[in-house]
Amino acid sequence: MDNRKLIALRSFIIAAGATAAASFVGVFAVMIGASAVEMGWLQSSSNSLSNLGQILWGRISDRVGRRTPFLILGSVILAVLWYMLPYSYNPVDLIILYALISLFSAMITVNWYSFIADNIAEKRGHFLAIITNIASMGTVISLIAIFFLLDSNSRKDIIIPFTAASISYIASALIGFMLTEKKSKSIMSKNLLGTLKTLKNNSIFYQYFMATNVQSFFWSLAWPMFPITIVTIMGFSLKVVALLTIAAIGSALVTQYFIAKFIDNINRIPLIFLNKIMLSGIPLMYAFFDSFPLFIGIEIYSGFLGSIQNSILTSYTLDVVPEGHRAEYISILNGFNGAIYFAGALTGGYLLSLFIDFFPLKLALIFSYIIVFSGRFISSFLFHGLKEVDGGRNRGALSILFKPRQPGSPSGAPINPR
Numbered sequence: 001m002d003n004r005k006l007i008a009l010r011s012f013i014i015a016a017g018a019t020a021a022a023s024f025v026g027v028f029a030v031m032i033g034a035s036a037v038e039m040g041w042l043q044s045s046s047n048s049l050s051n052l053g054q055i056l057w058g059r060i061s062d063r064v065g066r067r068t069p070f071l072i073l074g075s076v077i078l079a080v081l082w083y084m085l086p087y088s089y090n091p092v093d094l095i096i097l098y099a100l101i102s103l104f105s106a107m108i109t110v111n112w113y114s115f116i117a118d119n120i121a122e123k124r125g126h127f128l129a130i131i132t133n134i135a136s137m138g139t140v141i142s143l144i145a146i147f148f149l150l151d152s153n154s155r156k157d158i159i160i161p162f163t164a165a166s167i168s169y170i171a172s173a174l175i176g177f178m179l180t181e182k183k184s185k186s187i188m189s190k191n192l193l194g195t196l197k198t199l200k201n202n203s204i205f206y207q208y209f210m211a212t213n214v215q216s217f218f219w220s221l222a223w224p225m226f227p228i229t230i231v232t233i234m235g236f237s238l239k240v241v242a243l244l245t246i247a248a249i250g251s252a253l254v255t256q257y258f259i260a261k262f263i264d265n266i267n268r269i270p271l272i273f274l275n276k277i278m279l280s281g282i283p284l285m286y287a288f289f290d291s292f293p294l295f296i297g298i299e300i301y302s303g304f305l306g307s308i309q310n311s312i313l314t315s316y317t318l319d320v321v322p323e324g325h326r327a328e329y330i331s332i333l334n335g336f337n338g339a340i341y342f343a344g345a346l347t348g349g350y351l352l353s354l355f356i357d358f359f360p361l362k363l364a365l366i367f368s369y370i371i372v373f374s375g376r377f378i379s380s381f382l383f384h385g386l387k388e389v390d391g392g393r394n395r396g397a398l399s400i401l402f403k404p405r406q407p408g409s410p411s412g413a414p415i416n417p418r
Helices: 003-022 025-031 036-064 068-087 091-119 124-149 155-178 192-197 203-221 225-233 238-259 268-279 282-288 292-320 326-356 361-383 397-401
Strands: none
Touching: 003 068, 003 091, 003 124, 003 155, 025 036, 025 091, 025 155, 025 225, 036 068, 036 091, 036 203, 036 225, 036 326, 068 091, 068 155, 124 155, 124 238, 155 238, 203 292, 203 326, 203 361, 225 282, 225 326, 225 361, 238 292, 268 292, 268 361, 282 292, 282 361, 292 326, 326 361
């Protein structure tokens, strides 16, 4: 079996296993008694490590010049960690295990797409689009199957998606041995600090870099709150979470199909700005919506806007980074986002905890969501002044390394396993 078929097979398996399972992590934490502060630590540690880890693993694998050893080792470690996850009997154990999962998922992410960049040359962008669709379908099919396997009243059923994730990484390790690899050349400079000092020289990238980091704080502020709303306020079961996630992914798939037809022929700045403004309203929906149909509506809305955001921002990011330094600049952007995510999600957990000391949980969530909405809305105007560039809309393999977090996932902000 050649590399292309192996890549497609692995993408489907991981999406059906680990990606689907990640949708349940936040709600599982609430089910085992995680407080607002503990939810802040769960979301902040996992999302920051998944981003910051890309810089670490990317530079190490570049020095080695090989990707498959990291893919195999990372897959074995992740298989063990996912198998252990359902046996977390307290939030602290879950936080530690999921932080480790995030760190080693970063090893997989950067090496997986670097492997594709190194070994798939012909029609790479088209190939990646197909792989993305295959992965999305794998997640949807898996979630539908999980829906029918879950007992709506039993939290013990969390073992089903988490064990599926473990099995998917065992399969990933086996596929890693079958991949044919050529030794890669380093794509990052050896002086990271030197690159950081020159960021301001690229004014277009620097403006986008600052806007993204400022809004990332308010973006991540809500992540500890979403799962608490889903489980404690709405009382939704694991089965319902599966349905909500299916609605979001289904909406994103349909949107992705149509937006691909015109994304290369438009001025992206107005669309980026409008998209950010519309996304800022999601926390208010979580604050005031009170029924299952309305939450399905949130996920459809979230999937629609999230798909536009991912497509437009990925395209724009690749066009504003300097040619020849694409991987390095994307890793820096992701790394700083990771640090901001850590601060934002942790602040969100402590903010909600502070309000809980003075108000009932529902009212505390409403006040917290209003603050999140205000921050997201105001910071959206930072994107209004961005400059459009004509970079050929090159969406190469490394574009997937920049993947904005989904805006309204019921699990908060699950990492994207690779």
